[in-house]
Amino acid sequence: MKQAHCIYQDDAHRWLAIARDPTKPGYIIDTNEYVIVHGDEALLCDPGGIEIFPAVFSALSAECDPTRLAGIFASHQDPDIISSLALWLEFKPDLKCYTSWLWQSFLPHFGGRDSTFVTIPDPGMTIRLGGLELQAIPAHYLHSSGNFHLYDPKAKILFSGDVGAALLPPDHSGLYVEDFSRHIRHAEGFHKRWMGSDRAKRDWCERVSRLDIDMMVPQHGAIYQGADVQRFINWFAALEVGVLRG
Amino acid sequence: MNAPERNLHFTSTNSGELARIVRVNEEIKAIVATAFRINLMALNAIFLAKRAGNAALGFGVLSNELRRFAQDLTRHMASLRDMTSGSVGSVTGVVQQQRNSAILAAAIRLSGDGVPGVREARKRGTTRLAEQQAKLRTLDMRLRASVEETQQLVELGGVLARSAKIEAAYGGGFSPALMQVSTDFAEVIAQIKRSLEILGKERLVKD
Numbered sequence: 001m002k003q004a005h006c007i008y009q010d011d012a013h014r015w016l017a018i019a020r021d022p023t024k025p026g027y028i029i030d031t032n033e034y035v036i037v038h039g040d041e042a043l044l045c046d047p048g049g050i051e052i053f054p055a056v057f058s059a060l061s062a063e064c065d066p067t068r069l070a071g072i073f074a075s076h077q078d079p080d081i082i083s084s085l086a087l088w089l090e091f092k093p094d095l096k097c098y099t100s101w102l103w104q105s106f107l108p109h110f111g112g113r114d115s116t117f118v119t120i121p122d123p124g125m126t127i128r129l130g131g132l133e134l135q136a137i138p139a140h141y142l143h144s145s146g147n148f149h150l151y152d153p154k155a156k157i158l159f160s161g162d163v164g165a166a167l168l169p170p171d172h173s174g175l176y177v178e179d180f181s182r183h184i185r186h187a188e189g190f191h192k193r194w195m196g197s198d199r200a201k202r203d204w205c206e207r208v209s210r211l212d213i214d215m216m217v218p219q220h221g222a223i224y225q226g227a228d229v230q231r232f233i234n235w236f237a238a239l240e241v242g243v244l245r246g
Numbered sequence: 247m248n249a250p251e252r253n254l255h256f257t258s259t260n261s262g263e264l265a266r267i268v269r270v271n272e273e274i275k276a277i278v279a280t281a282f283r284i285n286l287m288a289l290n291a292i293f294l295a296k297r298a299g300n301a302a303l304g305f306g307v308l309s310n311e312l313r314r315f316a317q318d319l320t321r322h323m324a325s326l327r328d329m330t331s332g333s334v335g336s337v338t339g340v341v342q343q344q345r346n347s348a349i350l351a352a353a354i355r356l357s358g359d360g361v362p363g364v365r366e367a368r369k370r371g372t373t374r375l376a377e378q379q380a381k382l383r384t385l386d387m388r389l390r391a392s393v394e395e396t397q398q399l400v401e402l403g404g405v406l407a408r409s410a411k412i413e414a415a416y417g418g419g420f421s422p423a424l425m426q427v428s429t430d431f432a433e434v435i436a437q438i439k440r441s442l443e444i445l446g447k448e449r450l451v452k453d
Binding site: 001050053054055057058061062065066067086087090091092093 | 342352355356362363370371
């Protein structure tokens with residue numbers, strides 16, 4: 001069953017990673033959900049699909065008061081990202097969902113009403129959580145045409161959605177990347193196929209290289225920390241993307 | 247803590263409501279098609295009565311009435327169809343609410359009842375479900391009332407068909423042809439009666 005792991009804490013400022021679910025049916029892709037807690041408020045990043053809602057809700061509730069959830073950040077529109085929206089709203093109807101303006105009229109198919117959605121313009125925006133200012137970083141076309149990552153300048157953590165994702169074999173259950181060279185083999189095929197624009201990729205690499213990042217936390221696979229963050233950016237910059245094979 | 251619940255397929259019992267609407271719609275479609283057939287049959291009967299002349303004056307009047315009956319029946323069925331189309335939205339609302347409540351209940355079972363906010367969430371879900379079910383019950387009552395009205399109309403159609411059979415006996419040389427037409431009317435109306443009986447037994451919500 002999924003468990004919440006605290007990956008950063010500084011007083012009342014915490015990041016929780018809800019990751020690895022050995023009991024999950026094999027036909028559903030494994031996902032990581034992240035909770036940013038700051039004082040009395042919390043933000044859930046990419047809450048996941050309907051099937052895993054009970055496991056995510058339970059893991060989150062074990063570590064933080066779910067009534068403190070102020071919002072949901074949806075990096076993009078995929079079902080493994082946000083199809084559980086209606087269930088989170090069932091629990092807390094006044095939740096706000098931060099997402100690209102592009103998906104404003106698409107995500108209500110999963111649930112929510114007009115007042116649920118806070119749309120993020122293409123250049124990005126600041127999302128306030130308690131006294132904390134989080135930055136929605138543009139990552140369009142990586143892989144979705146309206147795509148954002150979330151940067152926490154205080155914790156120096158970048159939530160990178162599908163960028164950095166790795167489809168790990170079952171025996172790779174570690175939360176963090178331990179051997180970059182071995183790990184990246186499980187990310188290569190995914191990035192080549194799912195990241196569709198070389199130009200968007202170069203823009204993103206340049207953009208995030210300017211950020212001070214201690215941890216890069218993707219929606220699938222293991223977390224990059226320390227030097228592995230820049231290693232990943234360099235690897236990604238050099239990778240040929242938008243190809244079926246090769 | 248309970249073991250995690252997997253494959254959250256809560257629709258097996260809830261999808262019954264949608265299946266019932268589909269069955270109701272199919273019966274309505276069958277009656278509409280039959281009503282159209284009666285209309286055509288009545289039109290033919292009117293021409294036949296005209297050809298038979300004085301011997302089939304009464305049959306001609308009844309054929310006109312049967313044609314009017316077919317038109318009234320079509321109007322009734324159109325209104326029934328509007329009702330069932332509207333009920334698809336209400337049934338979907340109930341099914342969605344039941345599914346969400348069931349998944350949330352599974353999440354609460356995993357987390358334990360002590361989690362803040364779960365009692366309120368359950369209460370909200372129960373209230374919403376009760377509202378949607380009440381709406382569906384109202385629709386169901388309207389549908390039943392409308393089916394009963396249609397059944398009365400079809401009774402009248404049955405009387406007209408029987409009278410046409412009697413009139414056919416006085417049709418002289420056209421009597422066998424008129425008898426055949428009136429027998430067809432009676433059979434088709436009996437078919438509609440059977441469909442309406444099935445419709446009358448269908449419920450959009452379980453009692």
